Amino acid sequence: MKIILTGLSGFVGQNLSTYLSSFSFLIEGISLRNSDWKNIFDGDVIIHLAGKAHDTKNTSNASEYFKVNTDLTKRLFDVFLQSEIQDFIYFSSVKAVADDVLEILYEDIEPNPKTPYGQSKLQAEEYIMSKQIPQGKRVFIIRPCMIHGPGNKGNLNLLYNVVKKKIPYPLAAFENQRSFLGIDNLNFMIREILVNKEIPSGVYNFADDEVLSTNELVQIISSVSNKKNLSIVIPKVIINGMAKFGDLMNFPLNSEVVQKLTENYAVSNKKIKGALGIEKLPYTVKEGLEKTIKSFIK
Template sequence: MKILILGSSGFIGKSLIKDLPDSIGVSLRSNNWNERFKCADVIINLVGKAHDHKGMATQEDYYYANVALLKNIFEEYIKSKASLFIHISSLAAVEEYESIHPLDENAICYPISLYGISKRVAEEWLLNQALPEGKKLIIVRPPMVHGPGDKGNLGLLYSLISKGIPYPLASFTNSRSFISIGNFNFFIKQIIEKKEMLLSGIYHVADDESISTNDIITVIKTVTEKKVPNVSLPKFLINGLAKMGDFLPIPLNTKRLKKMTSSLLVSNKKIKNALGIQKLPFTAKEGLEITIKSFNQTK
């Protein structure tokens, strides 16, 4: 079985190539990239533009990377002999900041950012395409994926604690769904191996358990062996600093604060039931420990 991974230069793509023995990374920057489709059995699409925290990307930038290129890729899939197309979307296509109830695939989509909106537009376009007999389309929506090789917001928390800086947001309580790269790769492998058990459509993937930011801080302290106190600064003060960060080059702004302190839960029941998965390889805490230990080894 030949598996093509488009957009393989990123954190997730590099990890998938290591975990999928028959996979080949393909860049759309190469000449005749579509020639590779002739011998492919499975195509995994990771091509796209992620969040732009510097605020420099335009709506056209997101549309080109997340929609226009996808259309070209999917059209090549339809012409190829491949029977499975896995498109990696994002939870941002549904909700980006807060949900105290686990979001399932029937949740009303309410993307806010240019990134989230473009991911939803891409999903809608895919779902409206006619699939020839023998071909399947699986759209995967993960929350934040973390693991060795990628830091994101976890990197910011790690940087604070590893330097002995007290965590200032202990007054906020939350619960969020994440997915470790180990569990993400497991889902992808299960989709490929058991594709006959899945109907074309959208599937949410996430760790089985949610975890709070305060829990993450505890894991970081344990791994780094730092006895750093938590500081419960008044919420009004933190909110004020975050608003300043919207205009000044400081690590905290309103979007980052919301992602670090609000609750955002995801249900993975649909895909687990469809594939007969009882238990994921890693608990949320185990996956988090692997990620934080990788930060500790590369600092």
């Protein structure tokens, strides 16, 4: 089976292509910024990973998100509809539908993204779902939550460096529950979709089975790193004030970072597991996180 992959050079693209190649899938990366991409549009499946990631420093122009995440996706999907390719897998985001989650995020939520990133992803989703899908084709919209794994540089790396440098974690006053997605579980679910043609088209959340608090995450990092957990409880009002100051001064601790580290964001993966016919994913959230943290140490 030949896979056409956009975003091959990214974190998910590199890991997914390596994983699928180990199962004898043929991978061909294409760049949508290259005007010749339509000329090499030959394969069995398109996995569309390329996009503009969420900028936590809020320095990006809003139009850039729509140009990349919406317009390029539309063009790619239009070509797919006219091609002989059977499957289209679009990587959207949970942020396409919700910036805040009060209880558990399911696929049927009424979308209400508040950022240009989420809005651009949602517009791409809406365009895909507005089209009539030809018989014999499948279309998947994947909404992953926070993805991590070896080589990932994100807030997990920020937390790791806090623990590594023996800096007290200052947000222990916040109790939350949030979902993560280990790259190994992501790879597994994509392969299952590819090989099982009985899995129907649709929108699917991707998340690990369990949820964790950030305080539990800090404890995992401390244990794997063999460092003492130095978390401290600073009143929330003080933290929020520091975050607002960070917004003004462009400091690493800003409102966006505080929200990401302390928000409740539990995501249900019940629908995709039902489609795959499994009760649990291959790796627990703790196993995936431990693997990621060990890669930072190396």
